[in-house]
Amino acid sequence: MLVQQLVNGVMLGAVYALIAIGYTLIFGVLGMLHLAHGEVFMVGAFVGLVVATKYSGNVMLALGAAMLATGVLGLIIERVAFRPLRGAHHLAPLATTIGAGIALQETARWYFGPEQQGFPSTIALTLWELGPLRVSSVQVFILAAALLLMGAVHVFLARTRAGRAVRATAEDPTVAGLLGVNVGAVIALVFFVASALAGAAGVLVGFAYNSVHPFIGVQMGVKGLVVMLLGGLGNVPGAMLGGLVLGVLEVLGVAYFASSYRDAFAFGAVMLMLLLRPEGLLGLRLQRRD
């Protein structure tokens, strides 16, 4: 049973990681928190739901559409809630993103209704027995998609020109600007990528747990913050690791203690982490790769 529970934890963790990577990328380049990131996730889940329902459960199409839509949404949020505030007090974007988050929640509530909705069960469910372990096709798909996306982000940051620009901006926006990096474009790019990842996470959660409703972003956003912190602010591999750690912790907590302590693990870990190791699990920063 323990092994099976670990698989459950990894599944949950993979989703947390995708959200946290977005947070950490944005924090890395701006040094600011994006408190509507959870709502971006929610919008992704709904777009995925609509596309999957309309096109007879085409998962890949749903994923692609959701990522594109949330990527664009990310650009809009950057334009509206961050750019006008550059140079203002560092708390100001917290308020604008909370405002944007409320507006997104309410728009979704108005358009889709407040009820929870589930994805059509489309990926034909196959179960594979691996010794004591049982893995379903849905799980394999979600894990594969999450890993693939994380790998893509890693390659993007480490190997591409644009990725180098992102890292340079994270290191020092002024210097990067002087060296010819178009900082505004880099920030927009980061918002696009980060938001698309959150959108993908939304679709995956929809498929894995069938829970899509307008207020799901609040909880996921908070979990994403926790994971970002566990991984170290601005640290992409750290966010991946942090996601897995939190997912496994939560599942084991529910399995061996009680569900009412679920969040205690997440936030207890945060408190400890801040006191003992504020630089995060890996203790690395975005720019010092690997």
Next chain:
Amino acid sequence: MLIQLGINLILALSLYFPLSAGQLSLGQGGFMAIGAYAASWLTAALGWPWPLAFALAALIAGAVGALVGLPALRVRGIYLILMTMAFGEIVRVFFLNFAPTGAAQGFRGMPFVTTLPLVAALAAGTALLAARTAGSRMGRAFAAINRDELAAEVIGIDVTRAKLASFTVGAAVAGLAGALWAHYVQFIEPEEFGFARSVMPFTFVVVGGIDTFWGAVAGAALLTLLPEWLRFLKEWRLALYGLAMLAVMIVRPQGLIDHRLLRAVRRWRPGHTREAA
């Protein structure tokens, strides 16, 4: 409505105290929960008279604030935000599992105490405290730390003590808001004091302006009354509330009320009083 406004005002001021010393807390919901549960336990289970219960509840919240404030001294900026957020959530999980106060099912049985005059008096008292603090030695120390911690230390301000004091007072005031709230609705449950509750005073203060305590007052008033004013929009009400918040911040990133506006108001008196933009 006005009772809620009063409680929100006190809650906003509870965040103003630590913020005036440069410390943002996203865990006021946790302190509010402690105050609410402590006061309710005292009146409902032990039958204490409410003034005593309220006072002790605020003291307990303040004491917890001091305890949290100590480790929080080590972290700042975004780390402090996340740490206080985690604290608030841990308090919520604690009450979620704490059987003597009903755990997840909530707690009831407290008398109806929170009348409008009481709330108004306590809100005015808190505002007065904030005003007096701002002009006092301690208040100037807070402001100095807020501007530049290192410089403050150099000119001989006991930064540790001042920060701890600001945090403790803020926690006690949030505890008082919790006690008032609990004796208004006469029922409390852990989920009421979650992340959303902690975000509330934060938006009040940031939208109102973090320069002076007038900002906290203005922010709490505007953001509590706005959803009521927008009632005619029916289902679009809250969406517009969110957009309004966004718009205010874009137009006035420093918040509605800042030093400049206050100075302008003072200069223009007694002739005209300018509305906040």
Next chain:
Amino acid sequence: MRYRWLSVIVAAALVTSALAGTAPAAKLAGKSVKLGAIYSITGKGAEWGEHSKIATELAVDEINKAGGIGGVPVEVLIQDTGTEVAPAISLARKLILEDKVLAILGPCFSSEFEALAPLLDRLKTIIVSQCSAKPGISALSQWAFRNTLTSDKQLAPAVEIWQKRYGIKSAAIIYDSADAVSAAEGSAVLPALLKKAGIEVKESLTYQTKDIDFSAQITKVKSLNPDGIALGSCYQQAANIVREARKQGLKQSFLAGACTGSPEFAKLVGKDGENSVIGSAGWPDDPRPKTVAFLKKFMEKSGGKKPNYGGMRSYDNVYIMKWVIETGGVTNEAKDLDADRDHVRVGWTKVKDFDGITGLTTINAERDGGGRSTVLTVKDGQFVKIDY
């Protein structure tokens, strides 16, 4: 001679007025009969509140087209609690103290009801819940009424049917410890009923309302391999638990109660939930003519959604309210408000065999709805009634 005619007329008048509801009631004073409603139109109980709102508006429309209550139109001020307790209380207070309503319909959720009920002795106005099912909480005040079956009554026949149909000898319980009625079911109602039926409870697991991942609980249940799984859960999470179980290869039958009794549950689980048994308090596809007529009108207003039993009972509640006001001595004069509120309270204790869309309604001595439980199962994404 003259006297004989007179006595016939008097006798006829007496007979007519004795047939409750058929006699034209005394004309009420005032411009309108004002009622309040506190429904959970947003938040976790959104669907319950939305259906209650639609059904209430339907009933109000019908009544007003037919001449109102006691000759004056009825007006229901519907407020949204957000499925949270604090707003439920402050809204009830506002309706009673400021809007001066005669009585309040709702709230649906037991958490809201349980918190509000103890305050009613002071507010002296009744509340009538359409779906709160946690046993025992109407006892908190003589002003607290519920026109629905408590979950022990909903589940009792369901447990027997479940046991017989699927040969259940052992079970695991999964319940929401943060939701009032689900927690009562999971920690008290189900253990007692299962024990009485001789079913062994192998494990009792909890989750929290906001959880979306139930994999840990299902994996644990799987390792114990019980014959069936009993849920204390609202329909959203219940559906997700069922689907998660199927994902992990569990084929067991599910049993569920009050908060699962929404047609949305059947829609969400689809084929995965076809061997489940739900103890409930209303079936939207009931072939009674009254219910059929209501269903048609409801679906026109709801965009094709079928009502949950909270919606169905809200509709009945407005009509019962009409009967109580017209026959209970209410004058609707502003000066009589306190007396009128008490008349309404007394009237509700006398409701017996009221013929509504959920069948015959009787309010019992505990001020809860009596009658038979409706046991449902899922077929083709719809609720189907199991006769017993």
